[in-house]
Amino acid sequence: MSAPVPAGVPILRLGNVLVTGLLDELDDKTARAFTDELTERIAADGPAGVLIDISRLEIIDSFVARTLSELTTTARLLGARVVVAGMRPPVAITLVELGLALEGVETALTAERGMQALGWYHGSQPPERGTR
Amino acid sequence: MKMTDEVVATRRSRPASRPTPDPVGPSIGVSGGPSGTPVVHEVRTEEDLLVVRHAVRAATLECGFSLIDQTRVVTAASELARNTYIHGGGGTMSLERLNRHGRTGLLLVARDEGPGIEDVEQALEDGYTTGAGLGHGLGGARRLMHEFRIHTEPGVGTTVSAIRWTER
Amino acid sequence: MVSVSEAAVRDHLTSVLADRDEEIADRWVQLQIEQGAVGSSISETELRGEADALIAALRAGLESDLPVDRVVTSDEDLRTAVTDFSLQRARLGTAPTVTSLAVLSLKEALLEAVQRRVADTDELLAVALTVNRLLDAAGALSFDIYVTGREEIISRQSRQLMELSTPVVQLWKHVLAVPLIGTLDTTRTQVVMENLLQAIQTHEAQVAIIDITGVAAVDTSVAQHLMQTVTAVRLMGADCVISGIRPPIAQTIAQLGIDLSTILTRTTLADALAAAVRITDAPGVSGDQTAAR
Structure with missing residues (x-):
């Protein structure tokens, strides 16, 4: 694979978590470039987790679903855990009807919950369990 | 989700934006009379896929689909357009608003002059069983629409017609 | 039979509706109550309000240039008055026959008033025929709207029921x-x-x-x-x-x-x-x- 083209999708590093998000205007080329860039960053930074916020996605078709599945597997092979956060209700219903359950992909209701799941807390001390 | 065979094949002048012979047989019309002129979009590049998606979204809004139904139709259109682009080597997608028995529907017709589909049943199975694989996504698209019909001839091309009706 | 011009008939009708509006409205309300049709679901005051509105709209419709056959469906105010009347009954669950009867009893009330004013038999006949055509059209429209209204209510209720039966x-x-x-x-x-x-x-x-x-x-x-x-x-x-x-x-x-x-x-x-x-x-x-x- 040649050097990835910057996808125009920002990838931030927060502690040992890479945070990124997908926009609805995602075309195939951007999606591929994004996959490549994220993979490179995971290999380079060695994060424990990757959070992909998809709350802006108005549809997920089989191409985007496959992109998410492949990213999850790739990241796992590189030692990072991926959480996909913020899927909208209509998108979830449609995906299920499409027959795509995104097996093996961890999900979280919001980006914040996803970050908590990845062990990243706002502030220096983790909050006490069960108080939220 | 119900599927019916109510789609009636009728000959109708082909509303393509570029003059080509019609290699895939009669285009699809719908009983109850036409309620709009089909709008034809080219599906030749990756960018076209986005354009089609936007056009379908706008059309579902116009037809008064619920948010969930909008998502279903746009997703199905995305699958069909991608199928046309990847497997059909490019083609067109037309959108047409329908009215039948007081219900509004949206007809999507994806047409290509590609190699055709050897085994339609198999193609419809793909998306269903493999989940992430999907050469076609056709099976998935079929489950998102109320009416679905494939006309394909090896070496000649493929036309997929799909309708979803609004809720009553 | 001496032909009576439509203009003359409409003249008669509009003046009856103008001069005797109170009387016609009273009589119509009385007839509806006698029929026991509406039960207690609509008060006498409401019936009277409906009657006043419909009679006024009928008069205005006849004063317009619209042909008699189209007055009911084409005159906006009259159509609205008939629509309100029918939807009100659809909402209250009044039986369809009762709704039809209510329109027919307006015919009766109106004809009684006409009879007291028009002496000439030919004229009376011509006016009666026109009243018939007008109110038959109103009856047909009323029935249509009633049915549509009921259908809407039923589908709305089944949706509400669906929501109610699946609380989160x-x-x-x-x-x-x-x-x-x-x-x-x-x-x-x-x-x-x-x-x-x-x-x-x-x-x-x-x-x-x-x-x-x-x-x-x-x-x-x-x-x-x-x-x-x-x-x-x-x-x-x-x-x-x-x-x-x-x-x-x-x-x-x-x-x-x-x-x-x-x-x-x-x-x-x-x-x-x-x-x-x-x-x-x-x-x-x-x-x-x-x-x-």
């Missing part, structure tokens, strides 16, 4: 429950799924409990939809617990060969709530079921 309740912080009761069909299961997912987003719920204690049986398609709901909930990043699966339903699911290994089930709603609370206490993600097991 918050049981605990970040825990929602849908207690399902009665017969589950595909449509209702879909409504449940849509409502539940929306509620999960709104309440930022972490666990959704689908309690099917009150469901007697499920068929293949409903079982499939339930499983789809569970999958969709997981995709959104929440967890799903199904509680109250009764033996026949367990058998159906077993016969269908549905894989339940990834689905959390509990015997009772209480057990399900306990499991849900444990899940919310542990900051896990969906798909990570270790916290719940």
